[in-house]
Amino acid sequence: MDTLIDIDRELLLWFNGSKSLFLDGLVKTLTTAVTWVPLYVSLLYLVLKNNDNVKKVLLIVACAALCVFLAGSLNDMIVKPSVARWRPTHDPVIGYVVDVVNDYRGGDHGFFSSHAANTFSLAVFFALLVRSRVLTVGLVLWSLVNCWTRMYLGVHFPGDILCGLLWGGLVGTAMWFLYLRMRRILSPSPGYISSQYTSTGYHLVDVDVVITVLAATFIYAILRGCFYLYV
Numbered sequence: 001m002d003t004l005i006d007i008d009r010e011l012l013l014w015f016n017g018s019k020s021l022f023l024d025g026l027v028k029t030l031t032t033a034v035t036w037v038p039l040y041v042s043l044l045y046l047v048l049k050n051n052d053n054v055k056k057v058l059l060i061v062a063c064a065a066l067c068v069f070l071a072g073s074l075n076d077m078i079v080k081p082s083v084a085r086w087r088p089t090h091d092p093v094i095g096y097v098v099d100v101v102n103d104y105r106g107g108d109h110g111f112f113s114s115h116a117a118n119t120f121s122l123a124v125f126f127a128l129l130v131r132s133r134v135l136t137v138g139l140v141l142w143s144l145v146n147c148w149t150r151m152y153l154g155v156h157f158p159g160d161i162l163c164g165l166l167w168g169g170l171v172g173t174a175m176w177f178l179y180l181r182m183r184r185i186l187s188p189s190p191g192y193i194s195s196q197y198t199s200t201g202y203h204l205v206d207v208d209v210v211i212t213v214l215a216a217t218f219i220y221a222i223l224r225g226c227f228y229l230y231v
Contacts, residue, residue, distance in 0.1 A: 017099025
C-alpha cells in the first residue's frame with residue numbers, strides 16, 4: 001500500500017501545474033462548475049425535444065439528478081470524511097511542493113474525486129440513453145478533461161480520479177438500468193431505424209446542438225486562458 005501511495009504521489013507531481021499562465025487560466029475556467037451550465041441546458045433541451053410526454057422527461061431528469069447525488073454528493077458527505085485522505089495540497093509529504101493556482105487548495109480531504117464521479121456518471125448515463133457515438137466521445141472527453149484539471153490544480157491524486165471514474169461509471173450504468181425499468185412501466189419505446197435518429201429515438205440534429213455547445217464551451221475556456229496572459 002505504501003508503494004502504491006508513493007506512485008500516486010509521483011504521478012500527481014507529473015500532472016500537476018506548469019509555468020504557463022495560459023494553462024492556469026484554461027484550467028481554472030474548465031474546472032469551474034458555472035462554465036458547464038450551457039452544456040447541462042443543452043442536454044435538457046435534447047431530452048425535452050425528443051420525449052413525447054412529461055413523465056418521460058421527469059424520469060430522465062430524476063435519473064440524471066440521482067447520478068449527481070449518488071456519485072458526488074454522497075461521496076462529499078460520507079466517503080471523504082470517513083476515508084480522510086489528504087488532498088495533495090494538504091498532504092504532509094508533498095504538500096509543500098505541489099504547484100497551486102491562485103492559492104486554490106480545495107478542502108482537506110480528496111478521496112475520491114467528486115468531479116470525476118459526477119461528470120463520468122452523467123457521461124455514461126447520457127451515452128447509454130442517446131446512443132450517439134459523437135455524443136459519447138464528446139461527453140467522455142468532457143469528463144476526462146475535468147479529471148485532468150483536478151490533477152493539474154493539485155487537489156486530487158490520480159488514485160482519487162481513477163476511483164471516482166469507476167464509481168461514476170457504476171452509478172451512471174445503474175441509473176440507466178433504473179430508467180429502462182421505469183420506462184417500460186410508463187410506456188414501451190420502439191427501436192428506431194433511421195439515418196436521422198439514433199437507435200433510441202434522438203434526432204441527430206438535436207445531438208449536434210449539444211456537441212456545438214460543448215465545443216463552444218471549450219473555445220470559451222481557451223479564450224479565457226488567453227485573457228490570463230494579459231492581466
